[in-house]
Amino acid sequence: MYIDPTTGSLVLQLVAAGVMSGLAMMSRVRESVKSLFRSLDPRGGRWTQKL
Amino acid sequence: MDSEVVGGSFRDPSGFLYTRNGTLYRQVNRVFQDRLAAFVGSGLYDELARDRLLIPHRPVGLELAATAEACAVLQPERVGFISYPYEWPFGWLRDAALLTLELQERALTRDFTLRDASAYNVQLHEGRLIFIDTLSFEPRVEGAPWAAYGQFCEHFLVPLALMSMRDIRCGSLLRSHIDGIPLDLGSRLLPASTWIRPGTALHVHLHAWAQSRYAQGDSRRASRKRAVSRQAALGLVKNLRSIIERLTWTPAGTEWADYTLDNNYSQAASASKREIVTGLLGGAGPQVVWDLGANTGEYSRAARELALRVISFDVDPAAVERNYRRVRAEGESGIVPLLLDLANPSPAQGWAHDERLSLESRGPADALLALALVHHLAIGHNLPLERIASFLSRLGRSLLIEFVPKSDSQVQRLLQSRPDIFPGYSREGFEAAFRRHFRIEAARPVAESERTLYLMTSCAAGRA
Incomplete structure (x- = not known):
């Protein structure tokens, strides 16, 4: 490493990476819930279109 | 023959650029040997060079090295004109x-x-942007944050956000801050509304706060036992990309953006001017042309048909943006649209005045185009004709210049709101001033206009 990454940027990046991971996890959970409902829905997913 | 190190190539101990007998080389120092081998061996170099994202190189013999530290010497494909x-x-x-x-x-x-x-690692080459620093890649240490994240924000995110959300002219801050616009400055200059936009709030405002909060460098306590996984690092890149993609600017409403549509040429005058320009320029046989008042690049394209490369300068950000968009949309190679205020051209700056070159030291061009320009310099900026001639004679070996007399409606517009303090601004005064620095080869009147086009040869450029 030859540039100074600066402590503040490293700390902020950890925060940002945490936020990204959290959002990605929420998105995965949301998709799982949607697919679960879709599989239970006898009308081909119309229940879950508004989720 | 001795090698000459490129002025801006000294920060990275891994290697540097230099020229020898006019050929550009990149020396790789032993300290970077393993990382270069890993980069090439992984197939990443081949992938990036194949897709024209990274400048290709060919390895050459170690006998061409500049110093004893070398473990390899690369000869990169050369970019025609380095811009900043x-x-x-x-x-x-x-x-x-x-x-x-x-x-x-x-x-x-x-x-x-x-x-x-x-940002200095990206150049326009053969009609598309390309990354030119081969030594910027190294194996990632698992869990390590992206060391260049702060630099990315200062070189790209802050200037783009300021240009998009505050004022396009904020881009000129990059000239005084050659290491990027500091986050705290960007945070103070951005509109208050950017605090409620997640992207700018996080990567600019909170980032600036974090830099100030941890200015004493106590990172171990702050980031103890925390790591950035590859997935999180990819998420960060994706997030930054979506923020950059949402930053836009519409090139309209500036003085020159519509000049091509709003000038005083009749159809016959336009056709005559184009014919004279291509005729005189073709006779000069230039490889490299600098079009100094290119607007959106109409005459740059005419010149490109006769030359290998045209650097298409203009002072107006909207005109240059339109020119660039056309280059990108049509994949035009050999046209480089750049912002330039000829009354205050890019200086030599950075360490020892040698890190970023002045406009003049990147020349001379084989030929200059100075069309509908001289009256703006002489009357708009109070520049004496003799000084204009002196500077242009250093920028190019040949000059194709248009003289616009006082009776022309465009000059009358410039004189509308100010007293005429330019008694020497006449065709005779123009020729006398330019004869001190050029040899006048030809003079052609433009049909249906009072303008005259001159082809001249510099008495100064290229003599050194």
């Missing part, structure tokens, strides 16, 4: 940001990372 971020239009800086993110994404997928994210 403070000379780029908005779209170019934005595309350079997206290219940098794409490189980091591709590097991450192969467990590599970009060691730096300097």
